[in-house]
Amino acid sequence: MAGPDFDAQIKQLQATMLTIERVLDIDAMRRDIADLSEQVAAPDLWDDQDHATRVTGRLSALQGELDRVTSLRGRIEDLEIMVELAQEEGDGDALADAEAELGRLQKSVEALEVRTLLSGEYDEREAIVSIRSGAGGVDAADFAEMLMRMYTRWAEQHKYPVEVYDVSYAEEAGIKSAEFAIHAPYAYGTLSVEAGTHRLVRISPFDNQGRRQTSFAAVEVVPVLEQTDEIEVDENDIRVDVFRSGGPGGQSVNTTDSAVRLTHLPTGIVVSCQNEKSQLQNKASAMVVLKAKLLAKKKAEEAALKKDLKGDVAATWGDQMRNYVLNPYQMVKDLRTGFEVGTPSAVLDGDIDDFIEAGIRWRRDAEKADA
Structure with missing residues (x-):
């Protein structure tokens, strides 16, 4: 059985990677990483723990994304060299290894390509x-x-x-x-x-x-959500309940009433937060979640209206x-x-x-x- 056309398939991988790098905007990603690295190096970073957690988390995630792209690009280059040497030396075992690596690379590049489909x-x-x-x-x-x-x-x-x-x-x-x-x-x-x-x-x-x-x-x-997102929440529409945090089996986790439950009265959406020690911090975190859910509800209603106008009676996303x-x-x-x-x-x-x-x-x- 003839082996794969390495030259054509490696060229295809390189072309796909070029498209992926262009869509992901690798240069912008590197600039963001440099900016976040400067923020992480600041001596007062941890004065605001919530901000510090977001900055370090985003830096870690972006660096992971960049490493994934550069690692794949390097593996494709290594494969090209491996195939060239194996063909020159007529090394069948090395060609078999190259074929296996080609299959792994195609799967990895295809998975990364999916990221370019996220444009909502x-x-x-x-x-x-x-x-x-x-x-x-x-x-x-x-x-x-x-x-x-x-x-x-x-x-x-x-x-x-x-x-x-x-x-x-x-x-x-x-x-x-x-x-x-x-x-x-x-x-x-x-x-x-x-x-x-x-x-x-x-x-x-x-x-x-x-x-x-x-x-x-x-x-x-x-x-x-980000601060620029338009979602207004009237404080009069929210019922705030405080309670004591609890663990599995009713075990007490916190001896103060620091956990917070927010109920949005017009929609009935209920959100709780108990991960922070402070009642104010828990309320702020719960409000982040509540606003996100209200925006999602608004978008879902808009999407449903569009489907109704189109006469679409197919099952909606989110069913079993x-x-x-x-x-x-x-x-x-x-x-x-x-x-x-x-x-x-x-x-x-x-x-x-x-x-x-x-x-x-x-x-x-x-x-x-x-x-």
Whole structure:
């Protein structure tokens, strides 16, 4: 069997990388990194801890993005040299290694190319992820906690900082709900395709008769807002409740009433925050989340109106979208894209990049069809 046309495929990789670098604006990325590095070096940086956390988190994320691009560019150059030497020496083993590396590079470049598809109004923003347990009792609460771990592990693997705002623990196991931010450029555009209802099928570890249980959890993803975003919130429309932070099993985490719950009366949206020691800090963090959710609601209503005007009666984004089956077989399948794998343990440990990539491509195709 003839081997691959290395010359043509390497040229294709180089051309794709050039396009990616142009879309990502690598020069601007380097300028941002230089500017953020200067801010990090300032001796008074940590006088404002919230600002310092945002600056260091953005610097880390941008540096990670740049390293990813430059590393791929370097690997392509190394492959070109490897192929040239192997062909000159007629080294079959080296050519086989080069073919394997070519396949890995094509997959990595394709995954990076997906980033160039994120061009929505808020796609470049950081993300706030909310998870709620649904039908299924204690299994659903346990599943919600599994999903929270899945997304935080995904963030850790990409070196994205995670800030947990609030976790409401269930009585027996798992969580009722959780709210956390992922501080990374394009976190919203990337994770927004994860929004919807997730379904788990397994033998319940909480059923002493060992029966199979189906449970559900909902994932919501909204963008972190900036001061320039137009979203007004009337203080008279908000009810503020303070309470004591709590941990799993009712364990007291904070001995003062520092946790804050905000209820937006016109919409019924409720947001809690208990990660800070200060009531004022928790209120400020909760307000960030509330404004993000109000903006997302406004955008969803505008999108729904456009669909109504077009007479579109198709199912909307955010319905049940993924099944995780642990019994009687092992599979995770996205119901929108059709993408599936037979390794649910890896997926639940944060290996979701392929699902995200398929979701972004699916959304791009759906938007083109609606245009």
